Amino acid sequence: MAVRVLVVDDSSFFRRRVTEMLNADPRIEVIGTAADGLEAIKQTATLKPDVITMDIEMPVMDGITAVRRIMRSLPTPILMFSSLTTDGAKATLDALDAGAADFLPKKFEDISEDRDEARRILCARVRLIGARGVARAATPAAVASKAAATPSPVAPGKRPRKGDYDLVAIGTSTGGPVALQDVLTRLPANFPKPIILIQHMPGSFTPAFAQRLDSLCQIAVKEAADGDILKPGLALLAPGGKQMELESRGGSVRVRIKEAAPGQTYKPSVDLGFSSAAKVFPGKVLSIILTGMGADGREGARELKQGGSTLWSQDADSCVVYGMPAAVADAGLSDYILPLSEIGPSLAQAV
Known part of the structure; x- marks a missing residue:
């Protein structure tokens, strides 16, 4: 059974790019997208994805707040996309504290200069945290x-x-x-x-x-x-x-x-x-x-x-x-x- 993924980002270009990369793997299926954290919460409740990819900085509701609320209402493995900056590091650590499972650089060239290799790493990470399932998706206290x-x-x-x-x-x-x-x-x-x-x-x-x-x-x-x-x-x-x-x-x-x-x-x-x-x-x-x-x-x-x-x-x-x-x-x-x-x-x- 394919890992069902919800892609969350305020950039339509980035959402399309991530969707294309994930859907290229037959073991993964993108079942929905969202442009902000509030929409991500609603989509999570409706679609019940196996994995969510989440941006940090978004309008309406940021990714960290969305992670915190999703982990309270419907715990789901979440992969954050982060910028490799000091501010990005602090925000990513906040997201991990809130319950996110893992993170990857938002610039795929920071993952690998080889586009195909970056796609393989992304897909492998999504499959892995998806395979661990909701049993692993919980706040640190849980x-x-x-x-x-x-x-x-x-x-x-x-x-x-x-x-x-x-x-x-x-x-x-x-x-x-x-x-x-x-x-x-x-x-x-x-x-x-x-x-x-x-x-x-x-x-x-x-x-x-x-x-x-x-x-x-x-x-x-x-x-x-x-x-x-x-x-x-x-x-x-x-x-x-x-x-x-x-x-x-x-x-x-x-x-x-x-x-x-x-x-x-x-x-x-x-x-x-x-x-x-x-x-x-x-x-x-x-x-x-x-x-x-x-x-x-x-x-x-x-x-x-x-x-x-x-x-x-x-x-x-x-x-x-x-x-x-x-x-x-x-x-x-x-x-x-x-x-x-x-x-x-x-x-x-x-x-």
């Missing part, structure tokens, strides 16, 4: 509530225990901004270990995301800069579009921010970050894989596990996309599989 009622450790009664860790390393992608916010806001101000965060995100988004997390959390959060020293209670977010690795020198551990090599799919890469952590802190890393598309993090997690470190992964029911956590769980690398609502409290207890 996801946490559902997850709390669905314990899913590796074995019955098996819960994380306090461990001897020198670093916490977290990797995530689709759905990650909301998941990271949920985890990090549950940590106390005196959290005793450094944290590195690797989130698939454009370079224009990570400064705003780090600032948002810092304003919400008791721990300190900042976008990592080359040469930053790891410190207890400080979470360093890998800059989008670059790679972040660790280096031990002179009795301290610093981050090294590097340009991504040609052909690297993920920028930043969880695999590279985890691999670096495995070398600098052998057997002393608590690594966590949260919601995300693909398998980035699996090979880095393998290196961590081979050195004796510990891996937690988010469970399927609380993920926006159960791709990255599934990859490590299916490879037998997860020591614990936890609902999102349990990860923050368990982390505060285990470290």
